[in-house]
Amino acid sequence: MARAKKNNIQNQRSKECMRKLRQRIKNDPILYEEQKQYTPPGTPILFDHGRDVAGPSRQSVSGKRIQRRNRDELKKKIKVLEEKLRKSDKRVRKYKKRLSRKAKQDPDTPKKKVKKMLFKQQVTPEVKRNLLAGEALKEQIKINFKEQKKGVEKRNVLNNITGKVIKKYKFKNLLGQITSRRGMDSRRASNERKAVLFKIKQKIQTFFEVGKISRMCPGKKDTITFRKAKKQKRYLNDSLKNIYEDFKKTYPRITISYSSFCKLRPFWVVFPTAQKRETCLCILHDNFELLTTKLKSSKILVSGMPTNVIKEICCDVRNENYLLRVCKDCLGNEIKILDFNKEEVISYEKWITKKVEISIKGETKMCQKTIKEKVECKKEEAVNHFKKLVPSFLKHTQNIVHQYHAIDVIKKQLAVDEVLIHIDFSENYGCKYGKEIQSAHFGGSKQQISMHTVIIYYKKKNAPDMKNVSLCTMSENLRHDPSAICAHLQPVFDEVQHLVPNLRTINFLSDGPSTQYRNKKMFFFMAKYISNAVGAEQLRWHYSEPGHGKGAPDGVGGCLKKMADRLVSHGKDIPNFDIFLKELTENCRGIKCIPIASQRISEMNSLLPENFKPFKGTMAIRELAWHKHKPDIMYARTLTCVGCNVNIECPHYGLGITITICSR
Known part of the structure; x- marks a missing residue:
């Protein structure tokens, strides 16, 4: 044994000597070259590279030295941390062992618990005995529960000790602490409770979607997404408190608190805001919807939505032939009207324009106002x-x-x-300050700015897609009459001639208010001024259906006004027209902003003749056509016709009216 140990020591010494020798040879260049010469090659050398092979660069040697130093530092750090971890684990094991030993030596028995509970307390032996009995029972229940391995057996133990008395004196939570809260109720009872809660949730959701409780948003973008579920928004028609009272009356057997009712409100049923309300509704559409909604709530119609009502008699509500009732398949269809009491009285709302009396500075005057009036009538009259x-x-x-x-x-x-050219007047912008005193905020001294938004659609040669340019003409003059419109269109015509030099046909698209684009003065400007200003051979003016003229120009105006409001919210002052124009020109580079002087509007107004008669059937016009070969004649059409030329009376949608424009 001793001999083997001695041999092992000698082997280690010889290995150490050889290692030191190799290291010395490696560090000494002369010895290294000699060793290299006397050492035979392992394989035949076909090519002698010799001195052509470059050695490692100075940067490479320095980098490897840094790597070795960093590696050594990290190894030292790891070694220190491992030692700390070993010591902390050892300390944890030591204290765990001490705790377990102490628990075995001094267990918290029922008797000791009672003793701690009654420390420095004067009680009778009977009370002490009852407390001890209670603690002993708790300990025994705990042991019995732990001894059971299966869930069924554990629930049997709980079923034997629970009941009406435990529930009456509110000891159910105490038993849950002794055993386990999960085992207090059976799986069947838990599933039944979940099913009941699910049914209540479904009823609340259905109740919130009733027409009198909430209304659906019509917009394509009026959606809300929650947990990857996309729904159409609905706005509440009343406060949650009143809706909760209606729910209790509708479902008297369901007992639910107000807070739980509010929590179960569907995520797509939201509170309305003043900014989100509809302010440009079509009067015919809204009156029809108000009536159908009331008939639906009175259980006379199957549906209260106008589109669904029309679907009952039309195959396709997006096809003109079906809407004109020329389709043989749906020609005989009728709207389903349920049975009802003809003499019963109902009330519904409708928009009307009527004369009302108003008092101005003590004087009573009559003026026209559009109001929503409540109408009461019999159900038969409403139908x-x-x-x-x-x-x-x-x-x-x-x-x-x-x-x-x-x-x-x-x-x-x-x-x-x-x-x-798609044109529209945007709502006037009221100038604002970043910060305002009370008299400035509520006073009437703020300047208003008129905005006329324009989008020009054109096509370049050999270009597959149509292009567009956005413009906005602005003026301190707040007039929106034909003279102002033509003044706002002057720079637009310059832009059109630049974009389309060889212009032959110009199309206009606008809504049709009688005070702006659709009146006798505007017809005069179309034939005598606009046609000459652009140099086009033919002109067509298209009007959208009343109440449905929203389009891309509204987006231009909204973009500009939002940018102005954003600048004001950041502390920027926009007190007048010049600063408004300057800020929007700098911050909205995609929209060309052009100022219009009040003098231009006055010049356009001077071109109008003093007296000329209005044209019969003006409000029925949806298209006006003009050609340079007949400069004093315009053809009126009830709808836009894409098949007929502009210099003839349209056989499809001709109104039967030829507007003759006389020179001034």
């Missing part, structure tokens, strides 16, 4: 009124579909020598 509204509503819907389709065709078939 008869509904039947009279259906044909006009179908015609109105057909006009909407036709005009949208016609404009879409014009855009798709736009030629290189043709242009479409």
